[in-house]
Amino acid sequence: MKKVIKKKPKSRGSLADIRKDNLYQILTSAEQVFAERGYRGTTVAAIAEAVGLPKANILYYFKTKEGLYKAVINQLLKLWMSHMNEMSADSHPNEALPKYISNKIRQSKEHPNASRIFAAEVLHGAHYLRDSLQAELKDQFDQTCQVFDAWVEKEWMDPINSEHLLFMLWSTTQAYADHGLQISILMGKEHLDEDDFEKGIKLLTQVTLKGCGIKPL
Amino acid sequence: MKKVIKKKPKSRGSLADIRKDNLYQILTSAEQVFAERGYRGTTVAAIAEAVGLPKANILYYFKTKEGLYKAVINQLLKLWMSHMNEMSADSHPNEALPKYISNKIRQSKEHPNASRIFAAEVLHGAHYLRDSLQAELKDQFDQTCQVFDAWVEKEWMDPINSEHLLFMLWSTTQAYADHGLQISILMGKEHLDEDDFEKGIKLLTQVTLKGCGIKPL
DNA sequence: GTCTATAAGCTGATAGAC
């Protein structure tokens, strides 16, 4: 409830270093708190406490709560899209798809907050993300669908609906972040462990490859 | 911004009827608003406006905002679980699985708000749903996993991890509610139409059945 | 750059007239 520790590690640092360091720490803590409580449920005071700075200091670096939130989600979209362009028309699906599934699930493990904030955004109308979705993400989406269609054309996989296949890949892999709590509760665990993520990767790869008629390596 | 219409259709109704009718309308409108804005983003005033009643009237029927929210999510869990017990050990997967997938996606179409509120709950810690998840849902989950294992035992499907298969079914079918906005944006549409849901059902059924090695009918 | 104190506005909840 109360700030326990106020840290002042400003030794050695120039002003620019302090600024950079503070910005980084604020963004990191804000990501955490926004993911846990959602935009409206998050108070600037809670972020300040997580960082270990007074409230006014947060608003010194980011003029408004909304500005801080936008800064956070702009980082996230890049991260979220980062593995998609690894799938290209000349890569073979029996290699590219397992790699994509594995990368996305590992991302759900390493950066669950990115996925969660993103999911909450979409769930509640994507007010701050709509433009980015229509621009950057739509581009990536169309390109990846064309890759799938090319794979079908070459008879490397069964005729499938490329758009819905991509929706399937997204929802199944993100589930390990967005529904991670539900999954761990149903498995009777406190947290998902490495073994759970590996089993998820294995099942999704198995079902997806065989389900799309892709011959294994 | 302002209440446009104040409706008073209390003609003919007894007091009990009025009460029942108001309770129903409040719960319905509240579900809508909670789904759109989340728990913290929802104000009692917004619900009141949606129903067409003064704010104090909402709080007359439901003592607190939290109480109203709990009433809403308790309805949802029942709805959310409603199709799972249609899969039994003696039903054959080539019939039961397509039916389940179809039912769940149709539910995402007919009752997207149920799925969205549920998703937001889990996303932000399941504070109001945790007990129900550990009790009722866990029971259903374990039973359904046993059904899957029985199917594997009878060699009606490939050896698969039953737990993660169920997570896959949930996330893919719910996506048409939870990520519906994202999907429609990427497809360049205002809303998903019947054709989109049918294509989703077709792809998921195709990939899941073949991916699990289930012989078609 | 840092931080305390405070202003300004919103929100859940209640009192009390009808």
Added chain:
DNA sequence: GTCTATCAGCTTATAGAC
């Protein structure tokens, strides 16, 4: 049962001393 008026508390954001 219905509804207006209002209170008490919280939250964002700013002013201004250091």
